[in-house]
Amino acid sequence: MNMTRLAERFTASWPAIVLGLALLAAWEGLTRGLGLPQNLYPAPSHVIWSLFARADLLLAHAWLTFYQTVAGFLLSVVIGILLGWAISKWRLLFDSLYPVIVVLQVMPKEALAPLLVLWFGAGTLSRMVLAFLIAFFPMVINTALGVRGLNPNMRSYATSLSCSKWQFFTKVEFPSALTSIFAGMKISVTLSVIGVVVAEIVAGRDGLGYLLLFASSRLDMGFSLAILLVLALWGGALFAAIAWLETRLLFWRH
């Protein structure tokens, strides 16, 4: 990105930056000025202090949460794309599975957390399964939307050029479905963080969700908010990674 675009982006976003800084300053001034107990109502500076003061503890738990979200997400992407593709190719499969998928999509999968802990233990597996279950349905639905949304003119055009089935798949069908698949991945990656955190909160021995519950129960709110900040940054980083990959792979859209 060159300097002029950077400058443009800054002029476009300065009201937001000003508001954010003003709110942080007000929060800092209010908690310090009123002399509120820092453990219960921490100032932003105290939150940042907690972040660095307990960095080693934070990292040890963050690592677990990070790899479980990625594992659950990747699982949902692979299986979601395969199933989404299958249901959009076979009419009978679509007619029989789509209503089931819709019902499961509406169901609050987070409610399954205690049951998954009972079945798979309070460790890594139950968290990955919950992350997978939550993140999986947007992948299926978006893949199906992408495959079915192919412009019919493109199909006839490709047929008129007598391209093979494989060429049709790699050059026409898959690239055209990718747009919708990426939209699904952006939803799923956020949901997989939610899945892991819910499972860690409900039955945790480790991970950021557990650490958050532990810190909150000791009324160490500075550390609690620091953990929340790490989770927010992690969610943002995953989303940004998918968005970056999208601009690289779908270069023709830009």
Place this chain on the structure above:
Amino acid sequence: MNTPAVPQPRALPNLPRSTNARATIIPAVVFLAIGLAWHFAVTLLKVPPIVLPGPAAVFDAIVEQRGLLLEAAISTLTEIVLATAIAVVAGFLTALAISISPMVRRMVFPYILMTQVVPKVALAPILIAWFGIGMQSRLILAFLIAYFPMVINSLAGLLGTNESSVRYARSLAASELQILLKVRFPAALPSIMSGIKITAGVAVIGIVVGEFVATDRGLGKVIIESTATMDTALTIAGVVIISALGLLVLGALEVIERHIVYWQPGR
């Protein structure tokens, strides 16, 4: 402004559906087959009921514990409806303010988009430390989860009005209030309705996760406590009922939508 680039979780897409008898018979057969497979897998493989009770045992648990479940369901449903209503009103008013003032939009909207990637369920322990184990914490959690999708959807609707209809109304000497009420609001309604559906769907999650952590009442409490006593049939009964409540709320909104947005094609 175009529709925001940030995804909307749990929106139900309008995939092409089969309209003939196929569309009702096949799903019925599939759901029946799933139930039978569950029943026979449990009985033939002799799965211990602590691990997975059959559908009959779950049904028995619902009948046996109907008093407990009904009381919990009423409490959960009340909180879902309350949280949804608050989030819908607050979200719509925020969107209205943002749509009227470009300055407010530039100040607030980036943050509203950013909240979409934050796992807001992680607020549950923090809210309980601040507000205690009660309805208040759960309502705030569900509100914080449900509010932002409502803002984004309402705003997309309010800013997506066809500007030529606005100019036409202006040429008829319509006041700004009239334009808002008679042009912008009706045009935004489909988007607002889908916002309300998403809001209700995620409010369910907020309330249930809240009940898992602040276990003073509700279906989440029944689910958590029954796993502690290894009463798995009751756990599954709780999950089934919370899912049914979710479907009930969305079904009701779907009916309302069909009456309100009757002019929208394909609905």
